[in-house]
Amino acid sequence: MKRRQFLQCGALNALAWLTPTVSAKKTASMAFELTAKPGKIHIVGPDFPATDVWGFNAQVPGVPIRIKLGQSLDATIHNALEVPTAVHWHGIRLPNAMDGVAGLTQAAIQPGDSFRYQFVPPDAGTYWYHSHVNAYEQVGRGLYGPLIIEEAAPPKVDRDLVWMIDDWRLRDDASIANDFGAGHDRSHAGRIGNVPTVNGRFRDIIKVRTGERIRLRLINASNARNFALSFGDLTPTVIAMDGQAVTPFATKEPIVIGAAGRVDLILDMSGDPGSKTSVVDSFYREPFDLTKFVYEENPLRESALQSSIDLPPPNIPEPDLQNALVQEVTIAGGAMGGLRRAKFNGEWVGLREIAQQGYVWALNNVVGNRLDMPPLMDVKKGRSIRLTIRNETAFPHPMHLHGHHMKLLSINGQGLSEARWLDSPLILPKQTMEFAFVADNPGKWLFHCHALEHHAAGLGALVNIT
Numbered sequence: 001m002k003r004r005q006f007l008q009c010g011a012l013n014a015l016a017w018l019t020p021t022v023s024a025k026k027t028a029s030m031a032f033e034l035t036a037k038p039g040k041i042h043i044v045g046p047d048f049p050a051t052d053v054w055g056f057n058a059q060v061p062g063v064p065i066r067i068k069l070g071q072s073l074d075a076t077i078h079n080a081l082e083v084p085t086a087v088h089w090h091g092i093r094l095p096n097a098m099d100g101v102a103g104l105t106q107a108a109i110q111p112g113d114s115f116r117y118q119f120v121p122p123d124a125g126t127y128w129y130h131s132h133v134n135a136y137e138q139v140g141r142g143l144y145g146p147l148i149i150e151e152a153a154p155p156k157v158d159r160d161l162v163w164m165i166d167d168w169r170l171r172d173d174a175s176i177a178n179d180f181g182a183g184h185d186r187s188h189a190g191r192i193g194n195v196p197t198v199n200g201r202f203r204d205i206i207k208v209r210t211g212e213r214i215r216l217r218l219i220n221a222s223n224a225r226n227f228a229l230s231f232g233d234l235t236p237t238v239i240a241m242d243g244q245a246v247t248p249f250a251t252k253e254p255i256v257i258g259a260a261g262r263v264d265l266i267l268d269m270s271g272d273p274g275s276k277t278s279v280v281d282s283f284y285r286e287p288f289d290l291t292k293f294v295y296e297e298n299p300l301r302e303s304a305l306q307s308s309i310d311l312p313p314p315n316i317p318e319p320d321l322q323n324a325l326v327q328e329v330t331i332a333g334g335a336m337g338g339l340r341r342a343k344f345n346g347e348w349v350g351l352r353e354i355a356q357q358g359y360v361w362a363l364n365n366v367v368g369n370r371l372d373m374p375p376l377m378d379v380k381k382g383r384s385i386r387l388t389i390r391n392e393t394a395f396p397h398p399m400h401l402h403g404h405h406m407k408l409l410s411i412n413g414q415g416l417s418e419a420r421w422l423d424s425p426l427i428l429p430k431q432t433m434e435f436a437f438v439a440d441n442p443g444k445w446l447f448h449c450h451a452l453e454h455h456a457a458g459l460g461a462l463v464n465i466t
């Protein structure tokens with residue numbers, strides 16, 4: 001089924017609320033028990049069959065995990081799937097052994113087995129968790145959930161909403177197309193679906209009230225789809241990116257969120273009672289309505305709240321730019337990329353031969369096809385790194401560094417008015433971004449494209465910090 005067909009079913013779920021309402025099974029000590037298992041969810045509404053998914057506690061998105069800054073995250077994952085899995089806590093600066101990368105930081109959790117993750121997240125903000133075993137299939141089937149670390153004193157809002165945005169490749173009967181890791185997706189834009197969803201629902205609506213102030217936490221859980229969201233008459237104020245506070249700025253420009261990225265917005269709902277506002281995506285050629293705000297008849301207040309929306313500034317060590325190790329990384333390969341040969345298992349091999357084994361991308365001419373390969377960077381703990389990433393390909397790449405946030409210093413040589421701390425920057429075709437960070441977290445960390453098919457096709461490397 002094509003997206004357009006779904007888009008015509010405008011009245012789907014017209015009365016449903018969009019908030020994830022299922023709360024975690026918790027004990028008094030806030031320990032979370034998550035079981036990865038098959039489930040059924042209604043993605044495209046009652047006129048279509050339910051979709052078979054894999055979810056944490058059989059839900060998509062999985063159980064929301066919400067704790068306060070300073071609290072320990074304690075989550076036991078039970079694997080009730082027929083395949084191994086593991087959970088990565090995306091964007092959290094955590095101890096390496098808790099990072100959830102099967103084959104690198106832990107053994108995969110076998111069917112029937114469990115694994116307990118325990119760590120204290122050092123930063124407040126909007127994060128997420130997801131499977132890190134065959135992620136291009138497991139995340140694509142729904143194995144992800146929101147991870148919110150609340151500030152000690154969060155800004156005052158009427159509602160704190162989480163939208164996990166995703167897109168699905170569904171067939172006519174609303175079942176998931178099982179062509180995960182298809183060659184075309186690996187070498188082009190990744191798995192782009194035909195059904196974009198918010199919290200697992202296609203074209204749902206959100207009821208709001210005039211005057212209401214909403215903190216909207218956007219989390220892009222797509223395999224590869226990037227979003228650029230506009231909010232109609234509303235002017236969102238960005239307060240955080242990839243979990244880290246920015247100086248709040250109001251903007252009418254579409255809010256770009258690459259795969260795996262997060263953006264926190266403040267929305268003051270200024271529409272008239274009874275009116276509607278569409279949230280429209282325009283990242284790709286054809287814009288579409290992602291979801292809709294529908295105002296209730298009775299306003300909440302006459303004019304917008306005036307209280308402060310500043311978040312505490314990021315609390316991440318400042319890199320020492322003068323004495324930093326300078327590292328350049330070039331992304332090459334893919335369709336229309338012009339890469340002719342690359343190092344594959346330590347030897348120079350022609351791309352055609354590499355592609356026959358499913359790999360088409362390289363970082364600094366090295367195909368990242370295994371977790372036991374020599375690291376791209378091998379540095380002493382505490383060293384500052386100045387990292388320039390050059391995208392010489394025809395596709396955007398959301399590049400994720402595990403265990404750290406990177407300070408974005410410049411784009412195409414242009415400095416930013418304010419540096420930003422990101423863990424999954426989206427680097428557009430032919431774009432160059434310069435970052436700096438302190439390699440302060442020891443361990444072997446993945447650095448990879450979060451277009452999950454790209455990672456599976458070799459767009460990944462290791463950073464070793466000792």
Ligand code: C2O
Binds near residue numbers: 400402450
């Ligand atoms: Cu979201 Cu390697 O992870």
Ligand code: CU
Binds near residue numbers: 397398449450454
């Ligand atoms: Cu990529």
